[in-house]
Amino acid sequence: MQEYIIIFFSALASLFVARKIARRVGLVDKPNARKHHNGHIPLVGGVSIYISIWVLFFLQPDWFPNFSYYIICTSLLLLVGVLDDRYDLPVTPRIALQAFVAIVMMFSGLHLASLGDIFLGYPVGLGILGYVVTIFAVMCAINAFNMVDGIDGLLGALSCVSFASLGVAFSLHNNFELAQWCICLTIACIPYILLNLGIPWGRKFKVFMGDAGSTLIGFTVIWLIILATQGTTAILHPVTALWIIAVPLMDMIRVMVARVRRGDSPFKPDREHLHHILLKYGFRHSTALIIVLAISISFSVVGIFADYKNYNQLAVLVFFILCFVAFVLFINKLARTGALKENNC
16 A cells, blocks of 8 residues: 555656656647647656656565566667657657567567467467567557557556556456556556646646657556466466457557558558547547547456456457457447538538
């Protein structure tokens, strides 16, 4: 309990300090054709969570294995993320860094070696291909959380769902140290959510996460997922990981495929994500946030329940794919209806 209180107030205090510095150095998000907020908003959510991670390490240095490798990766991601937030870096160096931190992760001993018992009850090992798949998985997780950051409260809320879900999973399997770590990460996100939503201090103290924060969160989630699904620390079936990050992952795949089909770069920003479509359909920001959060929680609950009951992994994977198809069809239907509403206005 002591750690929870310290993490909360250290994250809160760092936000208030960092936002003042951010305004002085120009680390702010400015409105444009794609970003419809008012004023210049400090991009310091990631800085706050990064500081909280260090505070947690000093409080409990034994909770997180291979912390030195992890903090090297997150420090690099934060640094380049801050530079990207300030100067809008091109895609290539950011993708190169994501591949590099994946390689550092593998040097620590973490990589995707198995996909679990998804072939008629038999394990599917990846062999040397696992190293390539690990790099791909790290990139997917980082970009999934980066792309989902589109309306107030959403990235913070979805991060809480993923961290809390992993915390529950570790706790169910008696790995209480990593469970506590996940809970503390969840708590570290709460001050950001409050300021991002303007609670209770109003819009005057509003902050955004920025690419620095979204990449840090995405990388932390995939690191914890690999800890939870691979090697001696494994407590989850690998398929369960898909459910824990279902909404960011599904939305990213749907949007990137649509961009490629249009002939655009898969990394070209647009306003076709789930939260954008809900707004076009006519939902208020708060309602759209609740809808996406409810979908995410539902997916996580299904995944953890199926894992706890040790259901057939091929069946769980097939069910996930069916949910993904239903998710895409649902969003596409909303998009068509929303477009008609806009044209009729």
